[in-house]
Amino acid sequence: MAYHWGAQAVQDRVGVRELAEHVGRSIGTNIRPVAAAFLAQQPHLVVGAADGTGRLWASLLTGAPGFVRATGPERIAVAGGLPDGDPLAGALATDGTRVGTISLDPRTRRRMRLNGTVEVTPGGFAVAAEQVFANCPKYLQKREPLELVAEGAGVVRRGDALTPDQERAVRAADTFFVATTAEGVAEGAVEASHRGGLPGFVEVRTPGELTWPDYAGNAMFLTLGNLAADERAGLLFPHWETGAVLQLSGRARTEFGRDGSRSVRFFVDSVVESLHPGRLLWSTPEYSPANPPLPGPPPHRGSTTR
Numbered sequence: 001m002a003y004h005w006g007a008q009a010v011q012d013r014v015g016v017r018e019l020a021e022h023v024g025r026s027i028g029t030n031i032r033p034v035a036a037a038f039l040a041q042q043p044h045l046v047v048g049a050a051d052g053t054g055r056l057w058a059s060l061l062t063g064a065p066g067f068v069r070a071t072g073p074e075r076i077a078v079a080g081g082l083p084d085g086d087p088l089a090g091a092l093a094t095d096g097t098r099v100g101t102i103s104l105d106p107r108t109r110r111r112m113r114l115n116g117t118v119e120v121t122p123g124g125f126a127v128a129a130e131q132v133f134a135n136c137p138k139y140l141q142k143r144e145p146l147e148l149v150a151e152g153a154g155v156v157r158r159g160d161a162l163t164p165d166q167e168r169a170v171r172a173a174d175t176f177f178v179a180t181t182a183e184g185v186a187e188g189a190v191e192a193s194h195r196g197g198l199p200g201f202v203e204v205r206t207p208g209e210l211t212w213p214d215y216a217g218n219a220m221f222l223t224l225g226n227l228a229a230d231e232r233a234g235l236l237f238p239h240w241e242t243g244a245v246l247q248l249s250g251r252a253r254t255e256f257g258r259d260g261s262r263s264v265r266f267f268v269d270s271v272v273e274s275l276h277p278g279r280l281l282w283s284t285p286e287y288s289p290a291n292p293p294l295p296g297p298p299p300h301r302g303s304t305t306r
Helices: 005-014 017-026 033-040 164-172 222-229
Strands: 044-050 056-062 068-072 075-079 098-105 110-121 124-135 145-149 154-159 175-181 190-196 203-206 209-213 232-238 244-256 262-275 279-282
Touching: 005 017, 005 222, 033 068, 033 098, 033 110, 044 175, 044 190, 044 232, 056 175, 056 244, 098 175, 110 190, 164 203, 164 244, 175 222, 190 222, 222 244, 222 262
Parallel strands: 056 232, 098 190
Antiparallel strands: 044 056, 044 098, 068 075, 075 124, 098 110, 110 124, 145 279, 154 262, 175 190, 175 232, 203 209, 209 262, 232 244, 244 262
């Protein structure tokens, strides 16, 4: 089955179970040649996993195109690892760690997801694929790579709540990634997913609490399904123009409105802000035409054209 009880419960509540079953047929274990070619072109990979204490995080790996590659129909290899101090550095250096990955290309608005189990290899790690599938380009902002920066400062700041500067970074974000899990339901499977919208779509309610709308998607409800089974979540906010990375670990729950709307409320437990070496700087965005409008005046940055 493509879905565990948590995802099925959300699908039933929203009334998309039949559609979800149809879409779920796209989930497989094989990495097709077109997917292998896509991976080989990407300069970064987002990975979600639990650290040694059980906290869930999403981390960003970077490298020259080819640092992620398919080495078989059900296996990818990743050269290198995470910088020292990253919350998942130890997890990705441990055999058997369950991970969810997502490779997203801002140049083409394409993305691919692969979930599986880590196998440590000389000079990096591999992931034995258990789920492989693609998502549509909805809510993806288009960007072009500008410059590769070799130097970095590593971890800049740690805390248990957002600083004022970090709050501003979250409010300005048009993209973030979320890691969730269904431990005990699907053998501890982990998912890494993308969320996008116009700047301001993520609301900072307090330094320890965020909320964002759940926009209409592919009807799978993998992320919300996981949250129905396990409240742990990890968020990754990349700052595309500087290469800075903001990682949050905490707990989340889905709230359903009477009008059919959905939102996710996230409670911060831990914060890590980093500036990694080997980071790629990207252009200002061309916003996705699928992004729903926000209340208030429209943003002044970027474009809404294709």
